[in-house]
Amino acid sequence: MALPASMQADIAQKSSQNNAQLGGTLFGFFAMLVKLSLAFAVGVSFALLGLFDFNPKEPSPESLFVLSLLYGLLPVVLKIAAIFIVSKYEEKRSL
DSSP: OOHHHHHHHHHHHHHTTTOTTHHHHHHHHHHHHHHHHHHHHHHHHHHHHHHTTOOSSSOOHHHHHHHHIIIIIHHHHHHHHHHHHHHTOOOOOOO
């Protein structure tokens, strides 16, 4: 969870020589992306649950299965994808 913020701080520190405002801009942009991704995840999850007629008072077995996949399996898959993407990150060193 801390690795993306650390990578962002490294990039902002390198770029701060050229533009002093870039660090704050990157921080704000990153915070906005995190909030938008969380809102998107909620919207997609509710839409998928709606397709399976999820009713919290009387849930069907199918809707409970979809809910358990969304709650348990999907975050694991997304974190594995994120690990793969972050492992490809190479820090460019300037001379």
